[in-house]
Amino acid sequence: xxxxxxxxxxxxxxxxxxADPATALRMIAEQQAEATRRLTPNMLLYYWPxxxxxxxxxxxxxxxxxxxxxxxxxxxxWLPLATLLGLLAAAALVTGSASVRLxxxxxxxxHRRGVWYGIxxxxxxxxVTAALSRVxxxxxxxxxxxxxxxxxxxxxxxxxxxxxxxxxxxxxxxxGVWISVTNVVGVVSGPGWHALVIAIAGGGGMLAAGGxxxxxxxxxxxxxxxxxxxxxxxxx
Amino acid sequence: xxxxxxxxxxxxxxAQARLRVMATLATLSDCDRITFPRLQEILRMTAGNLxxxxxxxxxxxxxxxxxxxxGRTPVTLVGLTRRGRFAFEExxxxxxxxxxxxxxxxxxxxxx
Numbered sequence: 001x002x003x004x005x006x007x008x009x010x011x012x013x014x015x016x017x018x019a020d021p022a023t024a025l026r027m028i029a030e031q032q033a034e035a036t037r038r039l040t041p042n043m044l045l046y047y048w049p050x051x052x053x054x055x056x057x058x059x060x061x062x063x064x065x066x067x068x069x070x071x072x073x074x075x076x077x078w079l080p081l082a083t084l085l086g087l088l089a090a091a092a093l094v095t096g097s098a099s100v101r102l103x104x105x106x107x108x109x110x111h112r113r114g115v116w117y118g119i120x121x122x123x124x125x126x127x128v129t130a131a132l133s134r135v136x137x138x139x140x141x142x143x144x145x146x147x148x149x150x151x152x153x154x155x156x157x158x159x160x161x162x163x164x165x166x167x168x169x170x171x172x173x174x175x176g177v178w179i180s181v182t183n184v185v186g187v188v189s190g191p192g193w194h195a196l197v198i199a200i201a202g203g204g205g206m207l208a209a210g211g212x213x214x215x216x217x218x219x220x221x222x223x224x225x226x227x228x229x230x231x232x233x234x235x236x
Numbered sequence: 237x238x239x240x241x242x243x244x245x246x247x248x249x250x251a252q253a254r255l256r257v258m259a260t261l262a263t264l265s266d267c268d269r270i271t272f273p274r275l276q277e278i279l280r281m282t283a284g285n286l287x288x289x290x291x292x293x294x295x296x297x298x299x300x301x302x303x304x305x306x307g308r309t310p311v312t313l314v315g316l317t318r319r320g321r322f323a324f325e326e327x328x329x330x331x332x333x334x335x336x337x338x339x340x341x342x343x344x345x346x347x348x
Contacts, residue, residue, distance in 0.1 A: 014253035108268035
């Protein structure tokens with residue numbers, strides 16, 4: 001392959017053209033894969049803290065406040081809620097700091113989208129909490145727990161689907177659908193069972209989704225945004 | 237040197253360093269810009285070297301360099317212009333055409 005070397009004097013190796021068209025294409029592909037990898041966050045930081053919080057937190061709820069008022073494991077009554085809230089706060093911290101670190105690198109529409117989406121989470125949970133805390137004291141304990149769990153998990157599902165719509169992200173949307181469906185199944189099954197369903201299917205689903213999405217992200221990809229990960233999200 | 241290859245390769249982009257800069261910036265969404273230090277880190281170039289190539293791309297109106305503030309710290313943001321995005325797409329199409337100069341390539345090139 002003979003290059004037309006007469007156009008520019010090449011004193012700087014950086015200024016030299018790629019050796020041939022194939023090299024140019026390979027350079028583009030490699031550089032874009034590298035940039036995409038560096039500019040998208042580690043998705044495990046977004047899914048696993050929440051998945052673990054649900055798995056452990058709701059798991060403890062099931063063990064302490066089981067179906068039909070049964071106590072499967074005689075834990076202190078305060079422990080499940082304290083654990084769940086503690087783990088959720090930790091998850092918010094991990095996800096939030098990962099987002100802030102990423103937001104400092106790219107400015108523009110994506111950044112604004114991320115900030116507004118973050119605000120939506122915080123504010124919508126605040127309004128729902130305000131409403132539920134006025135009501136739940138007047139309910140029997142098991143129904144109060146079901147109300148809190150059902151509404152909070154439902155809101156989480158809705159926000160995941162909304163996020164999927166904002167970014168046209170099949171994984172995020174699919175996870176939202178999965179969470180919503182399992183939440184309905186859990187609520188219909190009743191107090192106690194809801195906690196079990198959310199711990200296993202909801203928390204486990206998030207862990208699986210995070211693993212699959214991160215695995216796909218680390219693989220060299222061909223066309224950004226075209227990965228058919230949707231089906232894998234809820235399946236395991 | 238009068239007979240150039242049929243698809244003319246844009247000399248501004250057809251240099252290794254600037255090709256990598258353009259490829260990286262093209263992965264950003266339309267209205268996004270990246271901070272200079274982050275771009276430098278991804279490209280593994282020195283600040284001086286990157287500045288030289290960015291100036292060349294800016295002169296061609298392929299990139300836009302915006303100096304602004306985030307809080308109190310001054311930030312330099314770099315992004316492709318619409319002309320730059322188009323030029324990069326044209327360049328990639330031209331390189332592909334060089335590799336595969338089959339007659340049906342125009343119709344396949346239409347697809348995004």
